[in-house]
Every structure is written in structure tokens, then in C-alpha cells.
Amino acid sequence: MTEAQPEGAKKKRGAKKAPPRFSREQADVRRSMLIEAATRCLSVGGIGAFTIDRICKEAGVSRGLINHHFESLDGLLVEVYKSSLYASVNNQIAEAKRRRAEASDWPPEAALAALVRSNFSSEYFSRENLLIWLSLWGEIAVNPRLKAAHRELYDAYRAELAEDIAAVAVRRGRQVDAPAQARNFIALVDGLWLEWCLDESVVTPQAAEAAGFEMLEAQLGTLRDE
Amino acid sequence: MTEAQPEGAKKKRGAKKAPPRFSREQADVRRSMLIEAATRCLSVGGIGAFTIDRICKEAGVSRGLINHHFESLDGLLVEVYKSSLYASVNNQIAEAKRRRAEASDWPPEAALAALVRSNFSSEYFSRENLLIWLSLWGEIAVNPRLKAAHRELYDAYRAELAEDIAAVAVRRGRQVDAPAQARNFIALVDGLWLEWCLDESVVTPQAAEAAGFEMLEAQLGTLRDE
DNA sequence: GCTCTTGTTGTACGAACGTTCAACAAGAGC
DNA sequence: GCTCTTGTTGAACGTTCGTACAACAAGAGC
Structure with a gap:
């Protein structure tokens, strides 16, 4: 055993300055x-x-x-929610809004198709996020703060999607219940993602994207090719 | 304070037989x-x-x-899974199989419609089950035993649904990718149920059922009325 | 009424949980 | 080089967790 050194010993001898214990x-x-x-x-x-x-x-x-x-561990969970779901979905919304604003370059069909496709991009349609989303969903059902944030977020996304759908419907002279179609589309995406996460042999991201387009095209006509 | 009585006192005096402490x-x-x-x-x-x-x-x-x-708390969770998801979904499958077998009474369209409808009956499409399913899904992602049971169960349900879809498609002379339609339909149901549970103002069970029929009718033609 | 089986109890235990807080020290400012 | 701010540490606390196990007793069988 080494003898216990007085606290100041090292400093006095000036041998080595102990590296910072933390930054x-x-x-x-x-x-x-x-x-x-x-x-x-x-x-x-x-x-x-x-x-x-x-x-x-x-x-x-x-x-x-x-x-x-x-404030607590629960407060950290709320922040995790915001930085996971909130941030990424809000990005989608912002991009879609921008596309719709630049109406000259982006016809409504192309804007909607881009929004649909982004749901199945590897950034969002990712198996890594399974436990994160599932855990957060479970918490949303129990935690009022999270529930409020969730509703606000999904309402915004649903509204954006409905606007894009309505824009295409108007241009093509079709009668479509855009809010309902937006809601159904989101449900389909969430469901496909869940199936894929729990059993990857059931569906591929490509097949999932095709299913998403099929659902909307049944109401709006072709979206994927000019 | 009352004096502590010797254990045998009550019995000796034969006053009152203490009720069983458990059964x-x-x-x-x-x-x-x-x-x-x-x-x-x-x-x-x-x-x-x-x-x-x-x-x-x-x-x-x-x-x-x-x-x-x-065997442990985990073993109990597996049993909960079996008695919740497993049992109820297997009921649906068994009923559907029976209907399809009684082909004389049930035309394929009616059998498929019944199977679709059962997904949105209050027994399955229930907000009470939200946390149960969500919790179990989260566990499936982590627990190999549950994952295996889940795949087996969903495979069976998907296969039954695909058979019912295929039967209608054949009878109507339509080309349909029945397994894919079955998978998409299940995804839509799960997604709608999730949306409803997390925010009941977004969708009603009736609207959800309508969305389910719409998806299949886009491929198969009318299912709900003769 | 007795015995024997076994379903049931409740304490004990160590580990892990979330939170608190006094003490510490890194690094900016002077 | 000194002070001061404040981000950071780590021990301490009370609670709750899952499991193990010895003691108990309900109720069937005889």
C-alpha cells in the first residue's frame, strides 16, 4: 500500500498538474x-x-x-420528445410549406409527391427509432404535457398534408375529403412503419411508399409520374 | 390498549372461529x-x-x-400478451375461417366485410387497450419470445385476410396483390386505432371503418352493400 | 379428527430507482 | 495571480423494485 499523501503534496512538488476532472x-x-x-x-x-x-x-x-x-427526469423526457418527433416532423412541415409557396416551380402534384416521399425516406422511416417512438407514444397516453405537444404536432402535420391534397384535388376538379385523406394517410404510414419495425420481412420501405401513393392516387389520380 | 391474548385463547374459549385468512x-x-x-x-x-x-x-x-x-415477472408478461392479443386475434381468425368454410351461406364479399367490420368493433377497436398494446409492442421489440409469438400471430391473421381478399378478387375477375393489400389494411387499422387512442377528436370508429372499406374497395369494388 | 399436500403468506435482502444538497473546482474576468 | 461565478460532482436518503424462502394454514383425503 502506498502512503496517503497530503492533498497539497503534488502541487507543492510541481511534478505534474492533474488533468481537469471534468470540463x-x-x-x-x-x-x-x-x-x-x-x-x-x-x-x-x-x-x-x-x-x-x-x-x-x-x-x-x-x-x-x-x-x-x-426539472426532473420527466422534464428530460419531454425534451427528448421535442428533439425527436417534434423537430423532425416540423422540418417536414416547413419544407412542405416552402414548396407550396413556390407555386411557380412546384406544381401541387410534385409538392404532394415530395411530402409523401419524405415520410418514407430513411431519415423518418427508420427502424432505429422504433423504441423511441413506441416509448414516447406510451408516455403520451399517460403524460398530459406530452399529449398536448403530440396533438399540436400532429394537427399541424395533418393540416399541411390536407392542404397539399386539397390543392391537387382542386386543380384536377375532384371532390375529396382532404382532412380525412390526410388522417388516413398518416395512419397508414404509422402502421406500416410499425409493421416493418416489428417484422422486417413483412414490408420494405419501397413497398410502404407504394402503398402510401396508392392510397392517395385512388382519390386523386396518378401522382408519381408526369 | 387491549391486553395481548395468547394465541390459543380464542380457540379455547370457542367464542368465534376466525374467518380464513385466504382461500x-x-x-x-x-x-x-x-x-x-x-x-x-x-x-x-x-x-x-x-x-x-x-x-x-x-x-x-x-x-x-x-x-x-x-417463472418470473417477465413470464407473467408473456402470459398477458397471450391472453390479450393472441386470444382475441385468434378468435377473429377462427371466425373468419369458419365463415369462409360455410361458403354456401356466406358469399366471399360478405365474409370479407364481416372480417373488416370486426376490426372496428368495440371489442378490438377500444381505447382501453391502448396502453396494453403499446406496452406489449414495446416489449416485442426487446423480448425475443414475444417477438416470435407476435410474428406467428400477425402472419396468421395476414394470411387469413389475404385469403378472403383473394376469394373476392377471383370471383370478380380482378387482379389484386392480396398479401400486400392485407398487410396495408392491417397497417391502416393499427394506425387509425393509434391515432384515435392518442387523440380521440381526430377520428371516430365509424370513420375508421369507412377508411378501411375504402382502401379495399379501391381494389375490389363495392363491399358494403349488395 | 387427523394427517398431508401444497397453495399462500410475509419478511428479508440487495440492487436500483429519483431526488437533494453541501462541497468542489473549472475557467472567465479582472 | 486572485476572486467569483456557477457548472459539476458524488455521497446520502428514502422508496420501490424483483426474488428467495421459511413458516403457515386451508382444505382434501382418509
Whole structure:
């Protein structure tokens, strides 16, 4: 056994400066790090792995930090929701709005087709997100704050989709219940994604995209080719 | 404070026979009771309420009983899956098979319509089951035993649905990819059910049923009326 | 009324949970 | 080089978790 050294010993002798035991980060930087680590935990082990211990270990940080930067573990979960679902879906909405605004370049059909396709791009239609989404859905059913955020988000997306559908219907002189079609389309996408995640042999992303187009084309006519 | 009585006192005096402290049940009866109590816990509080303490309290039983009747808490969850999803879906399959066998009374169109409708009956299309299914889905993604059971179950249901679809298509001389239509239909049902559970203002069971019929009728022609 | 089987109880245990908080120290500002 | 702010640590706490197990007793069988 080595003899215990007085605290100041190292400094006095000036041998080696001990490396910093941790690095300080801006509050929002650290929050992002924790949100990302928490998301990783969720995607690997589901809600059962959404734990102070595991998240802090994943982030390489001490146990006290989550409660310093978030009101509670539950507050962190809300932030994970926002940075996962919220952010990505809002991106889709914003892009679709932009396309629809640039009406000169993008005919309504092309804008709708682009929005449909984005649902099946690997960014959203991803098996990695299975446990994240499933865990968050389960929490939405129980957590009023999350439920409110979820409704707001889906309402916005549904409205955008309905507008794109309505634009095509008007141009083609078809009578379509655009809000209902938007709702059904979203249900189909969520359902296909779920089937794919739970059993990848049942459906491919390509087949899923085809199914999405088929549903809308039954009401609107061809969308995929000029 | 009353004086502590010797244990045998009551019996010796023959005053009142203490009522039994518990009742013995057959192993399978008690197992059913525990499965039902566990299911109730799941539906109220999600996977977070799936706990030895809460389930035993819900069942009015002592803490040791779950590990006596099941290999572990996880084993109980598998039984909950079987008695929830497995049993109810297998009922649908069996009924559909029977209808298809009685071909004389049930034309294919009526058999398919009945199968479609059963998806939206209050027994299956129920908000009470939200947390149960969501919790079980989350577990399927993580638990190999459940995953295997899930695939077997969905494969069977998808096959039955595809057979019913194919029967109608053949009779009407239409070219239809029945397995794909069955898969898409199931995805739509699951997605609509999910949307309804998370936000009941978006869709009604009636509208959901209409959406289900619309999807199939786009391929097969009218199914709902003669 | 007695015995025997076995379903049931309830305590004990270690591990892991979320939260709190006093102490610490990194690094900016002077 | 010093001070001061504040991001960070890690021990401590009470609770709840799943499991194990010895003791108990209900009720069938004789």
C-alpha cells in the first residue's frame, strides 16, 4: 500500500498538474448532450432504460447533472420528445410549406409527391427509432404535457398534408375529403412503419411508399409520374 | 390498549372461529386471476405499473404469489400478451375461417366485410387497450419470445385476410396483390386505432371503418352493400 | 379428527430507482 | 495571480423494485 499523501503534496512538488476532472459546458450545450444520451438509451432499451444512472453514464457525466439542468427526469423526457418527433416532423412541415409557396416551380402534384416521399425516406422511416417512438407514444397516453405537444404536432402535420391534397384535388376538379385523406394517410404510414419495425420481412420501405401513393392516387389520380 | 391474548385463547374459549385468512385456488384459476390483474395494471399505468407490488395488490394477493405461479415477472408478461392479443386475434381468425368454410351461406364479399367490420368493433377497436398494446409492442421489440409469438400471430391473421381478399378478387375477375393489400389494411387499422387512442377528436370508429372499406374497395369494388 | 399436500403468506435482502444538497473546482474576468 | 461565478460532482436518503424462502394454514383425503 502506498502512503496517503497530503492533498497539497503534488502541487507543492510541481511534478505534474492533474488533468481537469471534468470540463464545464454552456448550459444549453450540456442539455443537448444529455438529451442525446437519453435518446440513445431510449432507442436501445426502451423506457426501461430511461434512467438517471444509465443516461448519466451514457453521457459520461455524474448523477446530479440531470436534476441540475432539467426539472426532473420527466422534464428530460419531454425534451427528448421535442428533439425527436417534434423537430423532425416540423422540418417536414416547413419544407412542405416552402414548396407550396413556390407555386411557380412546384406544381401541387410534385409538392404532394415530395411530402409523401419524405415520410418514407430513411431519415423518418427508420427502424432505429422504433423504441423511441413506441416509448414516447406510451408516455403520451399517460403524460398530459406530452399529449398536448403530440396533438399540436400532429394537427399541424395533418393540416399541411390536407392542404397539399386539397390543392391537387382542386386543380384536377375532384371532390375529396382532404382532412380525412390526410388522417388516413398518416395512419397508414404509422402502421406500416410499425409493421416493418416489428417484422422486417413483412414490408420494405419501397413497398410502404407504394402503398402510401396508392392510397392517395385512388382519390386523386396518378401522382408519381408526369 | 387491549391486553395481548395468547394465541390459543380464542380457540379455547370457542367464542368465534376466525374467518380464513385466504382461500386456496386451483393453480390455473389463480394464474388467470393474476393475469387479469396484471392486464388491468398495464391498461391503467402502462409498463411502469407492471410491478410485483401493484399487480399483487390489484389481485388482492400477497407478494410472493407471482413468483410461485410464474417463472418470473417477465413470464407473467408473456402470459398477458397471450391472453390479450393472441386470444382475441385468434378468435377473429377462427371466425373468419369458419365463415369462409360455410361458403354456401356466406358469399366471399360478405365474409370479407364481416372480417373488416370486426376490426372496428368495440371489442378490438377500444381505447382501453391502448396502453396494453403499446406496452406489449414495446416489449416485442426487446423480448425475443414475444417477438416470435407476435410474428406467428400477425402472419396468421395476414394470411387469413389475404385469403378472403383473394376469394373476392377471383370471383370478380380482378387482379389484386392480396398479401400486400392485407398487410396495408392491417397497417391502416393499427394506425387509425393509434391515432384515435392518442387523440380521440381526430377520428371516430365509424370513420375508421369507412377508411378501411375504402382502401379495399379501391381494389375490389363495392363491399358494403349488395 | 387427523394427517398431508401444497397453495399462500410475509419478511428479508440487495440492487436500483429519483431526488437533494453541501462541497468542489473549472475557467472567465479582472 | 486572485476572486467569483456557477457548472459539476458524488455521497446520502428514502422508496420501490424483483426474488428467495421459511413458516403457515386451508382444505382434501382418509
